[in-house]
Amino acid sequence: xxxxxxxxxxxxxxxxxxxxxxxxxxxxxxxxxxxxxxxxxxxxxxxxxxxxxxxxxxxxxxxxxxxxxxxxxxxxxxxxxxxxxxxxxxxxxxxxxxxxxxxxxxxxxxxxxxxxxxxxxxxxxxxxxxxxxxxxxxxxxxxxxxxxxxxxxxxxxxxxxxxxxxxxxxxxxxxxxxxxxxxxxxxxxxxxxxxxxxxx
Amino acid sequence: xxxxxxxxxxxxxxxxxxxxxxxxxxxxxxxxxxxxxxxxxxxxxxxxxxxxxxxxxxxxxxxxxxxxxxxxxxxxxxxxxxxxxxxxxxxxxxxxxxxxxxxxxxxxxxxxxxxxxxxxxxxxxxxxxxxxxxxxxxxxxxxxxxxxxxxxxxxxxxxxxxxxxxxxxxxxxxxxxxxxxxxxxxxxxxxxxxxxxxxx
DNA sequence: ACTTGAACGAAACGGAACGTTTCGTTATGT
DNA sequence: ACATAACGAAACGTTCCGTTTCGTTCAAGT
Numbered sequence: 413x414x415x416x417x418x419x420x421x422x423x424x425x426x427x428x429x430x431x432x433x434x435x436x437x438x439x440x441x442x443x444x445x446x447x448x449x450x451x452x453x454x455x456x457x458x459x460x461x462x463x464x465x466x467x468x469x470x471x472x473x474x475x476x477x478x479x480x481x482x483x484x485x486x487x488x489x490x491x492x493x494x495x496x497x498x499x500x501x502x503x504x505x506x507x508x509x510x511x512x513x514x515x516x517x518x519x520x521x522x523x524x525x526x527x528x529x530x531x532x533x534x535x536x537x538x539x540x541x542x543x544x545x546x547x548x549x550x551x552x553x554x555x556x557x558x559x560x561x562x563x564x565x566x567x568x569x570x571x572x573x574x575x576x577x578x579x580x581x582x583x584x585x586x587x588x589x590x591x592x593x594x595x596x597x598x599x600x601x602x603x604x605x606x607x608x609x610x611x612x
Numbered sequence: 613x614x615x616x617x618x619x620x621x622x623x624x625x626x627x628x629x630x631x632x633x634x635x636x637x638x639x640x641x642x643x644x645x646x647x648x649x650x651x652x653x654x655x656x657x658x659x660x661x662x663x664x665x666x667x668x669x670x671x672x673x674x675x676x677x678x679x680x681x682x683x684x685x686x687x688x689x690x691x692x693x694x695x696x697x698x699x700x701x702x703x704x705x706x707x708x709x710x711x712x713x714x715x716x717x718x719x720x721x722x723x724x725x726x727x728x729x730x731x732x733x734x735x736x737x738x739x740x741x742x743x744x745x746x747x748x749x750x751x752x753x754x755x756x757x758x759x760x761x762x763x764x765x766x767x768x769x770x771x772x773x774x775x776x777x778x779x780x781x782x783x784x785x786x787x788x789x790x791x792x793x794x795x796x797x798x799x800x801x802x803x804x805x806x807x808x809x810x811x812x
Numbered sequence: 813a814c815t816t817g818a819a820c821g822a823a824a825c826g827g828a829a830c831g832t833t834t835c836g837t838t839a840t841g842t
Numbered sequence: 843a844c845a846t847a848a849c850g851a852a853a854c855g856t857t858c859c860g861t862t863t864c865g866t867t868c869a870a871g872t
Contacts, residue, residue, distance in 0.1 A: 608808020627868035
C-alpha cells in the first residue's frame with residue numbers, strides 16, 4: 413500500500429504533462445459551484461475541495477480566478493449568433509429568444525453574470541470580455557449586413573453598433589435578474605429596437 | 613493626558629448618538645478607495661483604516677458592504693433624468709450626454725460600476741438596485757409621455773420600457789470600459805434608438 | 813447632581829480564503 | 843537509467859472577515 417487512504421479515487425500525475433482528468437474535474441467543479449452558489453461562493457479553495465485537486469494544480473493552469481471563470485464560460489455551448497429567417501425582425505427575435513433560453517435553462521446565465529462581475533474587478537478579465545464581445549458583434553452584425561443587402565434596412569445603420577445596442581438590453585436584464593420575458597413582451601422589445609432601422 | 617497619542621486628531625463619541633463627523637469620514641474614505649482602486653481594493657478594513665474609524669462603528673450603521681456602497685452611490689449628485697428640449701431626439705441625446713459626462717468626469721461611474729458588480733453577489737444589493745432603477749425608468753419615462761402627448765411618438769411605445777432600452781446601452785459601455793463616446797457617435801446611437809419610435 | 817446607556821476608536825479574537833512552498837509519488841521524455 | 847514535471851496533500855504567513863472586549867466621552871432620564 414503506497415498511499416494512506418482514498419487511493420482508489422485519487423487522481424495522480426500521469427507524468428510530465430497535463431492531466432486531462434484533473435482539468436475536467438476542476439472545470440466541472442467550478443461550473444457546479446458557480447451555478448449552485450453564485451460568484452459569492454466561488455473560491456479556488458472551494459473548487460479544489462470539490463474537484464479533489466491540489467491548489468497548486470489549479471494555479472498552475474489558471475493563474476487567476478478570472479481566467480478560470482472565462483474557461484468555464486467558453487466551454488458552454490452557444491446559440492446561433494446570426495439566425496437567417498429572411499426578415500430582420502424575426503432574425504432579432506430569434507436571436508434574443510435563443511439567448512434568453514440559453515441563459516434561463518442552461519448554466520450559461522449564471523456563468524456569464526459571474527464573468528461580467530469579475531471584469532469589474534480584474535482588468536485582464538475586462539479585456540478578455542471586451543475582445544469576446546467585439547467578435548460577437550462582428551459575427552452578429554451579419555444579420556444587418558444581409559438585411560441591408562436585401563434593402564430592408566436603412567443605410568446609416570452600423571451593423572456592429574446595432575448588434576451591441578440590441579444585446580445591451582438582455583445584458584441588463586441578466587444583470588438585474590429579470591430574464592423572465594414573455595414572448596409577446598419580447599416581441600414588443602424587438603419592435604422598439606428595430607422599427608426605426610427599417611426602410612419606411 | 614488621558615489618551616496615549618494622536619489625541620488631537622482622534623474622533624470620539626459625542627454621546628449616545630451617531631457622530632456625523634464619523635459618518636462623513638467613513639463615506640468619504642469609502643468613495644476615495646472605490647475611485648482610486650476600484651471594487652477590488654474596497655474592504656471594510658481598508659475603509660476603517662483610511663477613515664481612522666473603528667470597524668464596529670462601520671458595522672453598526674452599514675451592516676453589509678453592499679449597503680455602504682449604495683450609501684456612497686446615493687450621495688452623488690445626479691443628472692437630470694428627464695430633460696425637456698421639446699423634441700424626443702434631443703431629449704434622449706441630452707440625457708445620455710449628461711449621464712456620460714457624470715460618469716466620466718465625476719466619481720459616479722466607478723461607484724455605480726461597483727454597485728452593479730456587488731449586486732451580482734449580494735441579493736439585497738440586487739433588490740435595492742432593481743428598486744432604484746424602476747424608479748428611474750418611471751421618472752425618465754416622462755420624456756416619452758410628453759412626446760406622446762405632442763404626437764411625436766407612436767402609441768405602442770411603453771415609456772418605462774423605452775427608457776430601460778435606451779439606458780441599457782450606456783450601462784453596457786460603463787461595464788465594458790468604453791464610455792469614450794464622441795458626440796457624433798452618440799448622435800448616431802440615439803438615432804438607432806429612437807428613430808423607430810417616432811411617428812412617420 | 814448622579815446614574816444609566818449608547819456611540820466612539822483601538823485592539824484582539826477565531827475563521828476563511830488568499831497565493832506559495834514543501835513533500836512524496838507517478839510517469840513521460842531523453 | 844535518469845532528469846524533469848505534474849499530481850494531491852499539507853502547511854505556511856497574510857489579509858480580511860464579522861465579532862467581542864476595553865476604556866472613553868457624552869446625552870438623556872431620574
